[in-house]
Amino acid sequence: MTADLLAPTATRPPAPAKLRILETADRLFTDEGIRTVGIDRLIQESRVTKATFYKHYGAKERLVLDYVRNRHRQEADALVRRAADGDAEAAVRALLGATLAELDRAGFRGDAFLNTAAEFPDRAHPVRAVVTAHRDWFAAELAELLRELGHDLPGDAADDLVLARDGAMSGAYAGDPIAAGAALTRAFERAIAEARA
Template sequence: MSTTPATTANSRPSPARQRLLDAATDLFYREGIHSVGVDRIIEEAGVTRATMYKQFEGKEGLVLAYLRGEDERLRALFAEAGSASDDPAVLLDLVIAGIEQDIRERHTRGCPFINAAAEYPDTGPVRELIDEHREWFRATLAQLARGAGLTEPEDVAASLVLLRDAALVGGYLDGQDRVGPAFARTAHGVIASSSPKAHS
């Protein structure tokens, strides 16, 4: 199961870079990317404008770093599951549980990639990164489904991606405590319906 981040840093980020990224991650997710200006991020991070442009070469660079961080967090969820078990069926259960926890506790204002895509409708570096992330997510789920012996791994993966998208949006609108269990219940139903036993 591939969990390598799309971009891997050669060293730990500098404290100033990390403060900028932390501030941008919080503000972009809570308030939207286009509504948050560079000056606001600089103020929140407590750095100079020169430091900001040295680290990220502008706002788009910071947006890309923010989304790469979100990508790495989801990859880390798979890596954590992989460290707990090498059984693909168990891994699927662990990933579903991890996604449900994420819906409840962290991503309470929708999917950061869907939110970003709405603000960047045209082709460009941001949309390319979003597309790359979603292809990795779908392919990794299909790989797990295939390893678990499910009869339609590509369909299972597509359904799980769709369910996560809906749950992240639905959690924001209807409440995480209602949507989280519904996501897990429906995701397990998708997996059960594609098990060899269901087709025997």
């Protein structure tokens, strides 16, 4: 079921106008929040007509679902690239490094999935279901890397690291990104040391 929720809605490459709408939504939703950005602004900044927007999406909720699925694909592709050489420790460290770089990025506004979940509090809502599916996928992928690394409790360790990452993403946005990054680094280093023990 998780894979179904995260799968793209179309098998063909998107039309250029649809891609522009999605790229605009990604930027605006990430920078300003989903609920604050209206359809008229999306249309204007995407440089499409209202008819084109409705042809491709029909409603804002379908665009939000594509936005979350697209964010998932970006993270999944990046994780696959990190793990491509089969070195689980290098992949875990690369994931940490990418997260630390994100915490330090100018304009960082927190984790897109946590922010989306906050805007869609009903767990039964389709958007929230995709967020949950992404988080389940991420924890499972991290657990698999930790298992490959030799961790005795890879599922538990992955859960700990997912929550540590959540805290670092929120803490960096709301407070001190340096302290958040240092705390996250300690959590990842502990998990790696446990796997080596």
